[in-house]
Amino acid sequence: MKKSTVTDSDILLDAVVKGLEDVKGHEISIIDLREIQNSIASYFIVSHGNSHTQVEALTASVEKVVFEALGEKPVSVQGLRTGVWAIVDYFDIVVHVFHKDARSRFALEELWGDANITKHEYVEEELINNAEV
Numbered sequence: 001m002k003k004s005t006v007t008d009s010d011i012l013l014d015a016v017v018k019g020l021e022d023v024k025g026h027e028i029s030i031i032d033l034r035e036i037q038n039s040i041a042s043y044f045i046v047s048h049g050n051s052h053t054q055v056e057a058l059t060a061s062v063e064k065v066v067f068e069a070l071g072e073k074p075v076s077v078q079g080l081r082t083g084v085w086a087i088v089d090y091f092d093i094v095v096h097v098f099h100k101d102a103r104s105r106f107a108l109e110e111l112w113g114d115a116n117i118t119k120h121e122y123v124e125e126e127l128i129n130n131a132e133v
Contacts, residue, residue: 009042009092012070016095017120019065020047023057026100028120031112039115041094046108048098052083058097059086066090 025047033039088095
């Protein structure tokens, strides 16, 4: 039986996804680049917001949750001022937060179509709480 090990990348990945969920990031995709030769990261995480303000909020939430969970700050944050496509670089994991229109235009998931792509789905807490009542 193979022993399962949790890596730093797994913990960081979970923190990034939580940061996106906390501010209702849409259509979270996890692009696994580990099997892609000469890839620049192990994972790309892609999500989008419906406004420039939400793009900024998603980016800030990822930074906050990752720092609280791991004490890590990103190597770089790019594109935040435009509110169209922000990139949060944690070296091993690169987070792409798009405005909805830009996401469909750039089609990052299609560009990395040979990678394993997982669509992350989550149920909002409100829906769970309402179902329990």
